[in-house]
Amino acid sequence: MKTENLPPVVGGPKKEQRLSLQFAKIAQDTSTFRSLDWDRSRFDIEFGLRNGTTYNSFLIKGKKTALVDTSHKKFLNDWIQLLKKEINPCSIDYLIVSHTEPDHSGLIGELLELNPDIEILASKVAIQFLANQVHRPFRSRAIKSGEELDLGENSCSGISHRLEFISAPNLHWPDTIFTFDYGTSILYTCDAFGLHYCSEEVFDIDQQVIYEDFRFYYECLMGPNARSVLQAIKRLEKLPTINIIAVGHGPLLKYHLNSWIEYYQTWSNQKSKGKNYSAICYISQYGFCDQLSQSIAHGVAKTNAQAQLIDLNSSDPQELTALISEAKAVVVPTWPSQPIGDLQNSIGTLLAALSQKQWIGVYEAYGGNDEPIDAIANKLRTLGQKEGFSPLRVKQNPDSNTFQRFEEAGTDLGQLLNRKQNVATAKSIDGELAKAMGRVSGGLYIVTAEQGLGNDRRRGAMVASWVSQASFKPPGLTVAVAKDRAIEALMQVGDRFVINVLREDNYQPILRHFLKRFPPGADRFEGVAILEDHAKGGPVLMDALAFLSCQVQQRLETPDHWIVYGLVEQGNVADTSTKTAVHHRKVGSNY
Numbered sequence: 001m002k003t004e005n006l007p008p009v010v011g012g013p014k015k016e017q018r019l020s021l022q023f024a025k026i027a028q029d030t031s032t033f034r035s036l037d038w039d040r041s042r043f044d045i046e047f048g049l050r051n052g053t054t055y056n057s058f059l060i061k062g063k064k065t066a067l068v069d070t071s072h073k074k075f076l077n078d079w080i081q082l083l084k085k086e087i088n089p090c091s092i093d094y095l096i097v098s099h100t101e102p103d104h105s106g107l108i109g110e111l112l113e114l115n116p117d118i119e120i121l122a123s124k125v126a127i128q129f130l131a132n133q134v135h136r137p138f139r140s141r142a143i144k145s146g147e148e149l150d151l152g153e154n155s156c157s158g159i160s161h162r163l164e165f166i167s168a169p170n171l172h173w174p175d176t177i178f179t180f181d182y183g184t185s186i187l188y189t190c191d192a193f194g195l196h197y198c199s200e201e202v203f204d205i206d207q208q209v210i211y212e213d214f215r216f217y218y219e220c221l222m223g224p225n226a227r228s229v230l231q232a233i234k235r236l237e238k239l240p241t242i243n244i245i246a247v248g249h250g251p252l253l254k255y256h257l258n259s260w261i262e263y264y265q266t267w268s269n270q271k272s273k274g275k276n277y278s279a280i281c282y283i284s285q286y287g288f289c290d291q292l293s294q295s296i297a298h299g300v301a302k303t304n305a306q307a308q309l310i311d312l313n314s315s316d317p318q319e320l321t322a323l324i325s326e327a328k329a330v331v332v333p334t335w336p337s338q339p340i341g342d343l344q345n346s347i348g349t350l351l352a353a354l355s356q357k358q359w360i361g362v363y364e365a366y367g368g369n370d371e372p373i374d375a376i377a378n379k380l381r382t383l384g385q386k387e388g389f390s391p392l393r394v395k396q397n398p399d400s401n402t403f404q405r406f407e408e409a410g411t412d413l414g415q416l417l418n419r420k421q422n423v424a425t426a427k428s429i430d431g432e433l434a435k436a437m438g439r440v441s442g443g444l445y446i447v448t449a450e451q452g453l454g455n456d457r458r459r460g461a462m463v464a465s466w467v468s469q470a471s472f473k474p475p476g477l478t479v480a481v482a483k484d485r486a487i488e489a490l491m492q493v494g495d496r497f498v499i500n501v502l503r504e505d506n507y508q509p510i511l512r513h514f515l516k517r518f519p520p521g522a523d524r525f526e527g528v529a530i531l532e533d534h535a536k537g538g539p540v541l542m543d544a545l546a547f548l549s550c551q552v553q554q555r556l557e558t559p560d561h562w563i564v565y566g567l568v569e570q571g572n573v574a575d576t577s578t579k580t581a582v583h584h585r586k587v588g589s590n591y
């Protein structure tokens with residue numbers, strides 16, 4: 001195994017990021033190039049990373065040679081250099097693109113420059129997308145599930161490398177395909193089964209060390225597509241025994257393979273129990289549909305309700321009818337004003353499959369020539385469906401605020417779907433126990449958090465009473481944040497937040513304000529007196545008794561909350577003549 005350290009690159013606000021590259025043999029005729037991104041602290045807007053990440057690509061040498069995926073653009077020169085050191089790029093016959101997310105496909109353009117004859121194999125949508133991404137002609141083959149590519153026999157090992165492709169849409173991109181090599185029994189899954197964990201350990205030797213990151217990754221990326229995960233696992237059952245799952249992020253899975261797959265199965269079964277799901281439709285490669293639909297799905301999944309993503313560009317009419325008619329909520333993007341082909345058929349099928357009493361949500365795809373959003377919302381309400389959230393309009397290229405707004409709309413929808421279940425859960429706590437739990441009391445606080453600047457600024461706030469000091473040296477505290485709180489996305493490891501302590505003699509107006517039901521994306525501080533730039537991490541309320549500014553160190557998962565542990569960096573008491581507001585409860589089934 002070889003590791004190469006690269007000079008640090010500068011990324012973000014003057015923070016050096018360590019990058020390195022690793023090349024290792026993983027099986028007969030098969031090796032991996034791993035790009036190690038030690039300090040990456042965020043993935044998508046809602047996903048904070050504790051242990052960096054890696055981008056893995058693979059080289060398979062039969063009679064012919066195939067490369068599976070490339071790397072992130074930030075590894076540009078060094079990745080190409082290492083590739084050249086290990087193989088003449090012109091001798092690579094095929095590039096298999098598992099999906100087109102830039103962290104795996106970021107260097108395809110450069111590879112094509114070195115070897116314009118390489119043939120790219122990917123799903124149909126992925127090839128269309130690449131055409132826009134690389135801006136140059138290339139040889140390509142659109143592959144479908146079940147199709148094969150025979151690389152032939154490696155003359156040294158005598159092993160024949162026959163590859164089969166398995167489509168796995170929505171894991172975690174719409175165009176994802178898996179590849180299985182019958183010669184080595186390695187399954188290449190790219191994002192699926194991966195984890196954001198950077199180390200030079202190529203394999204999953206110690207399961208305990210990486211379990212938390214594996215679980216968190218599933219929650220963030222796969223959980224919103226639990227039904228698609230189960231469909232993909234079903235397809236894998238037809239394969240012979242798998243030896244290695246060669247993932248695109250983190251260590252490759254080899255030593256605990258069955259247990260990792262079982263985790264995916266168990267978690268996805270839990271998430272897709274019953275029929276109380278929302279069907280979130282999108283049109284792949286149209287406008288910003290892909291990412292916007294993912295944000296809505298992520299918001300729904302935060303509430304523990306289910307989300308089923310459906311690509312209107314490539315769905316089977318029968319399957320579409322079943323998924324739409326059985327859904328409790330249907331979310332639809334604006335579609336092109338003159339849809340053609342499969343898309344036109346899917347829209348017809350979708351409209352015909354809607355049923356009464358469904359919740360409906362519409363969002364703008366921002367595709368350039370969309371049917372007006374209000375016209376689509378009206379079309380969807382023909383049978384008396386109810387609005388799950390107000391139409392989500394997009395007036396400019398989506399930024400992180402837009403994604404936050406979409407995520408919050410998804411959360412609102414998920415809460416509607418779960419309403420009955422949550423009331424039942426609260427009632428199910430034994431009366432005496434609930435009363436005894438109610439004797440646990442806390443103070444009253446407003447937690448605030450803020451990130452980004454200018455148009456990209458995102459901020460949030462929540463009322464909290466489950467706040468507790470958790471360490472003396474260094475001073476630290478915990479806040480229990482419900483998994484479906486909007487502010488949760490701003491309280492990832494490394495993020496900062498502020499605890500505003502409310503005063504005993506005057507807390508009601510502030511409490512009332514922050515307990516209002518805010519529409520998705522609303523500025524929760526409108527009409528509230530705040531001290532801007534007073535503390536790192538979030539607004540300080542003018543009427544707070546004290547504030548504590550913290551940085552998140554760890555998060556512990558409970559069934560319905562994240563226990564967020566923050567180190568206190570700064571704090572101040574505004575008025576020593578009064579005490580903290582205390583919250584006494586009757587029962588422990590409510591805050």
Ligand SMILES: Cc1cc2nc3c(=O)[nH]c(=O)nc-3n(C[C@H](O)[C@H](O)[C@H](O)COP(=O)(O)O)c2cc1C
Pocket residue numbers: 461462463464465466467480481482484485486487514515518583591
């Ligand atoms: C007295 C009181 C204490 C609360 N404490 C917490 C808490 O510690 N953690 C939490 O997640 N939510 C707590 N909540 C609930 C939410 O903070 C509140 O509903 C929230 O501000 C709405 O935010 P959302 O729109 O993100 O759901 C509390 C609510 C009340 C009334």
